[in-house]
Amino acid sequence: MSEALRVKTMEEFVAQGKRPEILFWVGSAGSYDDRAKKISRAFVKILNKANVEFAVLGPEESCTGDVAKRAGNEFLFQMQAMMNIEVLNGYEIERIVTCDPHSFNTLKNEYPSLGGNYEVVHHSQYIKELMDNGRLSVEGQVYRGKKITFHDPCYLGRANKVYDAPRDLLKKTNAQFIEMKRHKRNALCCGAGGAQMFKEPEKGDMDINVLRTKEALETSPNIIATGCPYCNTMMTDGIKAHEKEDSVTVLDIAELIANSI
Amino acid sequence: MEILPNILFAVALVIGIGFFAGNIKKLIRNIKLGKEVEIDDSPTKRFKNMAMIALGQSKMVVRPIAGLMHIIVYVGFIIINIEVLEIIIDGLFGTHRIFASLGVFYDFLIASFEILALLVIIAVLIFWIRRNVIRLQRFIKPEMKGWPKTDANWILYIEFILMALFLTMNATDAKLQQLGALHYQEAGTFTISQFLLPLFDTMSIQTLIFIERTAWWLHILGILFFLNYLYYSKHLHILLAFPNTYYGKLKPQGQFENLGSVTKEVKLMLDPNADPFAAPADDAPPPEKFGASDVMDLTRVQLLNAYTCTECGRCTSECPANQTGKKLSPRKIMMDTRDRLEEVGKNIDGNKGEFKADGKQLLDDYITREELWACTTCNACVEACPVSIDPLSIIMSMRQYLVMEQSAAPTELNNMMSNIENNGAPWPYNQMDRLNWVNE
Numbered sequence: 001m002s003e004a005l006r007v008k009t010m011e012e013f014v015a016q017g018k019r020p021e022i023l024f025w026v027g028s029a030g031s032y033d034d035r036a037k038k039i040s041r042a043f044v045k046i047l048n049k050a051n052v053e054f055a056v057l058g059p060e061e062s063c064t065g066d067v068a069k070r071a072g073n074e075f076l077f078q079m080q081a082m083m084n085i086e087v088l089n090g091y092e093i094e095r096i097v098t099c100d101p102h103s104f105n106t107l108k109n110e111y112p113s114l115g116g117n118y119e120v121v122h123h124s125q126y127i128k129e130l131m132d133n134g135r136l137s138v139e140g141q142v143y144r145g146k147k148i149t150f151h152d153p154c155y156l157g158r159a160n161k162v163y164d165a166p167r168d169l170l171k172k173t174n175a176q177f178i179e180m181k182r183h184k185r186n187a188l189c190c191g192a193g194g195a196q197m198f199k200e201p202e203k204g205d206m207d208i209n210v211l212r213t214k215e216a217l218e219t220s221p222n223i224i225a226t227g228c229p230y231c232n233t234m235m236t237d238g239i240k241a242h243e244k245e246d247s248v249t250v251l252d253i254a255e256l257i258a259n260s261i
Numbered sequence: 262m263e264i265l266p267n268i269l270f271a272v273a274l275v276i277g278i279g280f281f282a283g284n285i286k287k288l289i290r291n292i293k294l295g296k297e298v299e300i301d302d303s304p305t306k307r308f309k310n311m312a313m314i315a316l317g318q319s320k321m322v323v324r325p326i327a328g329l330m331h332i333i334v335y336v337g338f339i340i341i342n343i344e345v346l347e348i349i350i351d352g353l354f355g356t357h358r359i360f361a362s363l364g365v366f367y368d369f370l371i372a373s374f375e376i377l378a379l380l381v382i383i384a385v386l387i388f389w390i391r392r393n394v395i396r397l398q399r400f401i402k403p404e405m406k407g408w409p410k411t412d413a414n415w416i417l418y419i420e421f422i423l424m425a426l427f428l429t430m431n432a433t434d435a436k437l438q439q440l441g442a443l444h445y446q447e448a449g450t451f452t453i454s455q456f457l458l459p460l461f462d463t464m465s466i467q468t469l470i471f472i473e474r475t476a477w478w479l480h481i482l483g484i485l486f487f488l489n490y491l492y493y494s495k496h497l498h499i500l501l502a503f504p505n506t507y508y509g510k511l512k513p514q515g516q517f518e519n520l521g522s523v524t525k526e527v528k529l530m531l532d533p534n535a536d537p538f539a540a541p542a543d544d545a546p547p548p549e550k551f552g553a554s555d556v557m558d559l560t561r562v563q564l565l566n567a568y569t570c571t572e573c574g575r576c577t578s579e580c581p582a583n584q585t586g587k588k589l590s591p592r593k594i595m596m597d598t599r600d601r602l603e604e605v606g607k608n609i610d611g612n613k614g615e616f617k618a619d620g621k622q623l624l625d626d627y628i629t630r631e632e633l634w635a636c637t638t639c640n641a642c643v644e645a646c647p648v649s650i651d652p653l654s655i656i657m658s659m660r661q662y663l664v665m666e667q668s669a670a671p672t673e674l675n676n677m678m679s680n681i682e683n684n685g686a687p688w689p690y691n692q693m694d695r696l697n698w699v700n701e
Contacts, residue, residue: 005699005700007696007699009696026695026698028685028686028687028688030698031686031690031694031695031696031697031698032686032688032690032694032695032698033688037698037701040698041698041699041701044699056696057695058695058696059692059693059695059696061685061695062685062686062692063681063685063686063687065681067677067681067687068677068678068681069517070517070638070657070660071660071664071670071674071677071678072552072657072659072660072661072662072663072664072665072670073661073664073665073670073678074519074520074523074551074552074661074665075523075526075527075551075665076678076681076682078519078520078523078524078527079527079530079531080681080685082527082528082531083531105513105515105516109512109513109515109516110516110517110519113519114519114524154515154637154638154639154640154641155515158514158515158639158640158641158644159513159514159515159516159640160513160514160515161513185644186579186641186644188581188584188641189581189637189639189641191581191637192637193637193638193639194636194637194638194639195674195677196637197687198673198674198676198677198687199634199671199673199674199677200673201585201587201635202582202587202588202589202631202634202635203586203587203588203631204582204585204586204587204635205585205586206585206586207585208581208582208584208585208637211581211584211585212581
């Protein structure tokens with residue numbers, strides 16, 4: 001993606017005396033991880049296309065603390081949460097969108113009792129909203145005839161019961177959508193949750209992501225779609241383990257839509 | 262002489278129910294060893310969950326075969342227990358089939374009890390075959406060796422015997438009715454046990470009465486035995502499923518509790534006016550322990566969860582770590598918690614109501630660190646549980662203890678956490694570079 005993206009920080013909005021429609025919480029993965037950065041860029045392309053006045057926090061954003069909390073470090077989590085809440089409340093943020101289901105879950109569910117009350121949506125929900133309001137339309141030619149399956153991120157699906165928004169978006173691409181045997185509330189984890197992303201797995205006979213990719217490959221897809229930067233990494237690694245990287249790609253919903261508009 | 266059986270019956274009833282009540286008292290005491298939890302949200306929603314999940318078995322049918330069989334046994338036992346009411350009245354007052362005066366309705370009741378009894382026998386046989394012949398994966402995992410396996414089979418044997426006794430009792434009664442024996446007035450429609458009649462064709466009235474009375478007595482004594490067996494068995498779920506589904510989590514599954522004790526400390530740290538070197542006030546309570554290393558550190562709901570677990574293993578069979586050969590089994594987490602809680606309870610019983618340190622704890626002596634660190638917090642176990650048990654919350658409490666009290670996280674996680682502390686991201690990147698992705 002070479003076209004310039006229009007991204008303004010909250011600080012710039014305040015300097016101009018304006019307020020954004022929504023805050024885009026980029027998250028640590030979306031900011032630093034090479035693969036996830038492409039998802040952030042794809043999502044911004046969508047926001048730009050729909051002329052959404054959105055802001056980011058930039059250097060004022062810090063890790064939500066989700067991964068520290070799941071690792072058992074409640075202390076570090078609450079420190080992070082309270083610092084972030086101070087920034088968010090200082091800017092009187094009301095609405096937040098994020099591409100990371102872990103940030104989504106933590107901001108939406110775990111920040112309120114610490115003083116951070118916001119309406120938080122996942123980018124799949126937000127893109128759907130833009131379409132429903134007529135602000136974004138999809139041509140849907142790029143993926144016509146392709147087979148796509150969807151891997152439910154645990155923290156979007158089971159944890160928060162968001163199953164339909166990503167599927168509705170996938171259907172807009174006009175690709176052939178195939179469910180895996182285990183999906184929605186029965187979906188198998190990609191293996192990254194609970195801080196596993198940052199450590200080697202315990203001894204076993206298989207890695208979880210290899211098992212999950214095997215299930216995805218059983219649908220013989222061209223594309224495995226997901227809605228989480230961590231799932232994306234795990235599934236991409238899984239494809240490599242099955243030596244299918246030439247025929248199958250792992251893409252985020254935001255990328256699929258960004259390529260379809 | 263005539264009232265001797267009635268007295269014996271009353272004594273058996275009092276002993277049976279008394280012993281059971283004693284165990285329930287112990288159970289409640291043990292659960293109260295856990296920390297109190299505030300439940301101040303919607304009782305309506307909670308009652309609805311109880312009605313749907315426990316009474317309505319809504320999560321059992323997620324697996325249709327096991328679900329259907331289970332509903333048969335469950336409905337069978339609830340309905341057939343109406344018969345127990347009659348047995349108790351008859352036993353205490355020396356009557357015989359006191360409800361017979363209900364006439365046609367009584368015929369209907371007995372007929373439906375009999376059909377259910379047969380269905381229960383069939384379901385129990387299928388359950389037994391699934392466990393012992395087909396040997397379904399989830400029934401033969403390592404934690405199911407020894408007592409858990411024996412326990413599961415015993416429950417099936419007891420249920421089979423109780424139903425067989427019930428049908429024998431009815432069959433001989435029907436025969437005695439046909440023969441016009443004294444006290445055996447015509448009552449009831451014996452839809453199933455009529456097929457057993459040929460077995461008793463050549464027997465005298467005396468032998469028949471002996472068999473009928475023996476079956477009757479064994480049936481009620483068996484029920485009293487079974488009632489008392491519950492406390493020592495996974496079968497306790499038939500009672501505890503109700504409170505447990507009531508106390509089940511209402512919040513989104515992804516929402517983990519924020520520890521109040523930590524909030525206090527963090528607020529103090531972030532308060533610019535607080536003196537970090539101030540000595541705590543003399544009357545200040547000792548600082549709370551973070552997380553859990555033993556059962557007393559868990560909440561009452563977590564302990565109730567442990568007693569409710571019926572070891573069906575649906576959680577373990579859905580667990581991604583377990584499916585890929587890791588040691589973690591959410592069912593084992595629950596079984597270990599109950600075993601340790603029972604051990605603590607017995608310790609208290611043996612030391613005049615006071616717990617004497619026994620050099621053991623839930624962590625390491627029961628649940629290993631390897632199990633705890635294998636969890637992906639994906640909530641598959643929570644979703645799978647048919648009675649709203651949350652094994653994940655215990656795993657999290659124990660991780661909290663490991664990290665906050667022992668600084669015993671795996672090295673890679675310690676690196677990740679120091680990155681967050683230093684530069685606000687789990688990776689070692691400069692916070693000022695957070696927007697670089699825009700122009701890359």
